[in-house]
Amino acid sequence: MAKDLKIALVGNPNTGKSTLFNLLTGLNQKIGNFPGITIDKKVGYCKLPDGKQAEIIDLPGTYSLYPKSKDESIVFQVLADKNNASHPDIVVLIADATNLRRNLLLYTQVADLEIPMVLALNMTDMARKEGINIDVNKLSERLGIQVVAISARSNAGLDELKKAINNTTSIATQLKGADILALAPEAIEATKKRIGTENDYFALQILHQHQHLADFTEVDHAAFDQIRKANNFETSTLQTAETIARYRHLGTVLSGVIEDTGAARKFAFSDKIDAVLTNKFWGFLIFIGILFFIFNAIFSWSQYPMEMIETIFARLGELGHEYLPEGVLSSLLLDGVLAGLGGIVVFIPQIAILFAFISILEDTGYMARVTFLMDKIMRKFGLSGKSVVPMIGSIACAVPSIMSARTIESWKDRIITIMVVPLVSCSARLPVYTLLIGLVVPEKTVWGFINLQGLTLMGMYLISILAAVLVAFVMKIILKAKEKSYFIMELPVYRAPRWTNVLYTMYEKSKTFVLEAGKVIIAISIVLWVMSSYGPSDRFEAIDKKYAAIEAQKDSVQISTLERDKSAERLENSYAGILGHAIEPVIRPLGFDWKIGIALITSFAAREAFVGTMATIYSVEGGDENVVKIHDRMKAAKNPVTGLPVFTFATGFSLMLFYAFAMQCMSTVAVVYRETKSWKWPLIQLVYMTAMAYVASLIAYQLLK
Incomplete structure (x- = not known):
């Protein structure tokens, strides 16, 4: 479906840009990649008041058009290059009303690219509480564009913003934020002539960062480099001069626009x-207390819904065996697909x-404090403060966390981060941990509030983080690099979580967990069911003959x-x-039998496949007809040699540690290769x-057996 308008959301980090994107697009959004690169591209669709369909692009947060990371370089590429598939018709620049002067630096740069723009002043309700009053009309008049006061968290001003987008056709008519031509007149004129533009700022930016734009040929890049050399073009010096000039201009623009009656108490609460x-x-x-509360809640609050889901799948299996005709197809559907899928759902x-907890911690601003808190410790072990963000993100998933390491400027810090991030326990390990903890750790509460299972789960996450830090320390010694890393971070103000966002x-x-894991689990379950239901014909014939002879002499109870x-x-x-059985000799010293060995192999596709594999194996094997839940079947499983339970305390903890550290x-593996452009690092990691x-x-x- 063709879209009438293409709108880009631009803004500093922590300005509520992503919250506004979710409000405008709702569930009508998708995530892909920008053409030719692996950086996420969030696109959604929104209907405007006049009936037009708008395509909304959420660009990465950035403080200026001068990129410090790969993510930030995307903003200039999209806004500057009119041939870029994501180039917008209109820019909505989101600014934090509580810190307007700093946010408007980016505005002045984007305005100089001469793209139609709307300025959305977000968090205006918070600004008022802090004693900051902004004259929106005066600001709009001085900038020459529409300015809309909104609060994305409380859904205020959204209709006005949509109307402003509808009515936006012209570029900003403000006086220029800086005399761009005066910064490097000869170089800018030569570049304008080379690329055929009248825009001084576009020409200046080309000289600064033409290497990021794919629209130019090798000859063009060489020509730009020659212009720089001939005119003594110094990027850092000119960027500093431009920034100073822009802030001077903003002082004039904001004079009489902002009244701050609460400057003294502004940050007192925070x-x-x-x-x-x-x-x-x-x-x-x-x-540590918050972590314990979260992991305790994961066990305590999920108990009843999990039991309900288990009962539903068990009942579906019973009904299937009762009403479906016996045969290969029914067995595949019930003992393969249904059992495997039930183990994930x-x-x-x-x-x-x-x-939910991760979203609340991010929304309130607490996660940024954790990053700040961990910075000094991480540095001692060879990690940058910026490494904390990917590591904390890995509690959800390692793949986007590895991609987020692009924000780390130092090659050494970035490689170390990429190499240790998969050690941090992710959501894919959660089903494995909770299944095994449920088997070997008693469901007891000590001292009235400490749940042993929740405490064990927290321990597994802490072990994984400790392992990541120790490996980073070893890599710090092994890898050599001269670069110095730094960590600058803005701590967002505290806010109540936006519950609709949570x-x-x-x-x-x-949904992503079920769909992504579900595809893998169903595929593995089908293959595993086939491998578990069939074998060499001579072996199966010998088993059939053996039991046929025995059955002829037994009663119905014995036959069962x-x-x-x-x-x-x-x-x-x-x-x-x-x-x-082929791999059992290798894994027997770890306390694993051949059934666990099968699960280890299938888990190399995805860690959570362990649960589906065990569900399929124990369904194919059968057992007591009164025991239908996979958890109960695994708990009842006995070692045929010793007669002891297969999943003892020692085996359970050994298996959890294997899943905590193994690259499964x-x-x-694929994203590490993609980010490092080499098979060397993923192979070392594996x-x-x-x-x-x-x-x-x-x-x-x-030690534990």
């Missing part, structure tokens, strides 16, 4: 809270709770027991069983993480 939350001692104690409540995040992440024994023996001699995610997993599991099992 400062008092930060004195505690970023304190070296209390800050860490509070962070049951964890939706826990995934939703995890992402609910949307829960829905979106749960023999059916279970026969199913177990057929599974053991199936292609899956043969594969499991093909998507992560080898060292697998070795760590094996050694940790071996030590744990041998």
Whole structure:
């Protein structure tokens, strides 16, 4: 469907740009990549008051058009290059009304590119509470564009913003933020002539960062470099001069526009809270307390919905076996697809709770404090403060976290971050942890409020973070680089979480988890069912003859027991069983049997495949007809040699440690290759993480058995 307007949302980080994007587009949005690069492109669709359909592009947050990272370079590429597929008809620049002067620096740069623009003053309600009053009409008159006061968090001013977009046709008519031509007259004139433009600022930006634009040939790039050299064009000096000139201009523009009656108390509230939350001692104690609360809630709050989902899938399996005709297709559907899918869907409540808390922590501004708190510690172990953001993000998923490492300027810090981020326990490990914890850790509460299962889950996450930090320290010693890294971060003001945004995040992440994991699980379940149901014909014929002879001499109760024994023996001699037994000698010292071995192999496609694999294996094997839940079947499983439970305390913890450290995610391997442009780093990562997993599991099992 053709779109009438293409609108780009532009703004500094922490201005509410993404919240506004979600408000404008609702669920009518998608995520892809910008052409030719791996940076995320968020696009949504919105209907305007006059009936026009608008395509909304959420560009990465940036403080200026001079990029400090790959993400930020996208903003200039999209806005400056009219041939870019994402080049907008209108720019909506979102500015934080509580810090307007700093936010308008980016506005003056975008305005000089001569694109029609609307200025959205976000957080105006918060500005008023802080004693900041902005004369919107006077500001609009001085800038020569429409200015709209909004509050994305409380959904205020949205209709006015849509009307302003409808009525925007001309470029800003303000006086220029700086005399651009005076900065480098000869170089700018030569560049304008070369590219055929009358825009001074566009020509200046081409000289600064033409290498980021794909629209030019090698001859063009060489010509720009020659112009720079001939005119002694110094990028850093000119950028500084331009910034100073723009701030002088903004002083004139904002004179009489902003009345700040609360300057003295403006940050008093935030400062008092930060004195505690970023304190070296209390800050860490509070962070640990919050983590414990989250992981305790993941177990406690999800118990009833998980039991309900388990019961529904168990009942579907019972009805299927009762009403569907016996045969290959029914077995595939019930023991393969349904069992595997049920093993994933049951964890939706826990995934939703995890992402709800992550969204709340980000929305309130607390996550930024955690990043600040961890900066000094991370530096001692070879990581930049900017590495904290990808590491915390990895609690959700390592793939976008690895991509977010592009914001780290230092090559060494970026590589180390990429190499250790997959060690941090992600949401894909959550189903594995919770299943195993439920099997080997008693559901007890000590001291009235500490849930042992929640405490164990938090321990697994802390172990993974500690492992990532220690590996980073080793890599800091091994990798050599002369670059100096720095960490500058703006701490956003504290805000109440926007609950609709939290609910949307829960829905979106749960849907992604089910759809992405579901595709893998169903494919693996089908392959695994085939491998578990079939085997070498001579072996299966021998088993059939053996049990046929025994059945002729037994009664119906004994025959029922023999059916279970026969199913177990057929599974053991199936292609899956043969594969499991082949690797069993290698994994036996870790406490794993051949069934767990099969799950380890399938998990290299995706970690959460462990749960679906175990569900399929135990469904194919059969068992007590009164025990239909996979969790209960696994708990009842016995070692045929020792007669002890398969999933003992030692085996459970050994298996959890293996999943904590092993690189069992093909998507992560692929994105590391894509980000480093080399197979060297993903292969090193695969080898060292697998070795760590094996050694940790071996030590744990041998000590605990």
